[in-house]
Amino acid sequence: MTALLEVIGLQVAYGGVLAVRDVSLAVAPGQVTAVLGANGAGKTTTLLAVSGLVRARAGQVLLDGQPLLGRSAERIARLGIAHVPAGRGVFPGLTVADNLRMGLYGAGRDGSADGRAAVEEVLESFPVLRERRDQAAGTMSGGQQQQLAIGRALVQRPRLLLLDEMSMGLSPTVVADLFVLVRRLADEGMAVVMVEQFVGQALKVADEAVVLEQGSVVAAGPPASLSAEDIGAAYLGGTAAGPALPGAPRDARQRLPVSLAGVDVRRLERLAARQGRSPDELAQELLEQAIARSGS
Ligand SMILES: Nc1ncnc2c1ncn2[C@@H]1O[C@H](COP(=O)(O)OP(=O)(O)OP(=O)(O)O)[C@@H](O)[C@H]1O
Ligand SMILES: [Mg+2]
DSSP states (O other): OOOSEEEEEEEEEETTEEEEEEEEEEEOTTOEEEEEESTTSSHHHHHHHHTTSSOOSEEEEEETTEEOTTSOHHHHHHTTEEEEOTTOOOOTTSBHHHHHHHHHHHTTOTTOHHHHHHHHHHHHHOHHHHHTTTSBGGGSOHHHHHHHHHHHHHTTOOSEEEEESTTTTOOHHHHHHHHHHHHHHHHTTOEEEEEOSOHHHHHHHOSEEEEEETTEEEEEEOGGGOOHHHHHHHHHOSOTTSOSOTTSOTTHHHHSOOEETTEEHHHHHHHHHHTTOOHHHHHHHHHHHHHHHTTO
């Protein structure tokens, strides 16, 4: 395969403690690579490093052969990488349509005709979102919100989609539908890297799987090539007894920025707090400014 994304020997540390020690993976257009591993194995950190949301300490990340490390999250989003973070991160008080427009805003596309067409396309392929386009996102079900989070990434028309635990907290039928969607997106030509704890289902749709244990790859290859033992490591890993990094600050995860296609939600939340307003309100205002700028 000719890889679109290549991660080679990636290392990421938090406060001097290695969370990702040695991760390599690749994904080609039309393919799904599943990243598996127990809690704390370094899956989320790997995706964050690809998106430029945490700094790598060593290794390479290449998109079409071009190095990404050191570029800002905004630049990386604009190169065609969309990241759906764990926990979805939709704006609960904004409507479905405005949440989708936030995806454009992050990708620097704002309300241009092309951007509006991208929003319409997503509404077309997600009937649930179309029906609820004027509904506040926070009043939708978990599965609907996950579709919105994925839809918001898709309005960027990404070449590479990064999905972090999209099935978390959802019912089995909703999860099954989401896996079908992922396969369809890949079959249409997108490259997808999917972090999953639904190991069995992930292996069914993936072309390649990578199993991480304590920050390193312990098994990799087409799903059929993985042994039961490899797959066992994806559930249990070596860290089932407790956190791998006792030195890490306990609330560190909460402080991580979560990017919506380059919109740093944590930054937006801080800015809103300083202004004594809600993040939703500020997001709405940014959207209106972006739409006014694009003259639509
Ligand atoms: N911001 C942070 N600061 C310090 N340590 C962190 C931070 N984020 C993650 N870690 C630590 O880095 C290691 C890898 O975490 P990461 O979130 O990448 O794992 P994961 O494989 O996504 O786990 P999970 O399945 O629980 O989501 C863990 O030991 C975790 O405690
Ligand atoms: Mg994670």
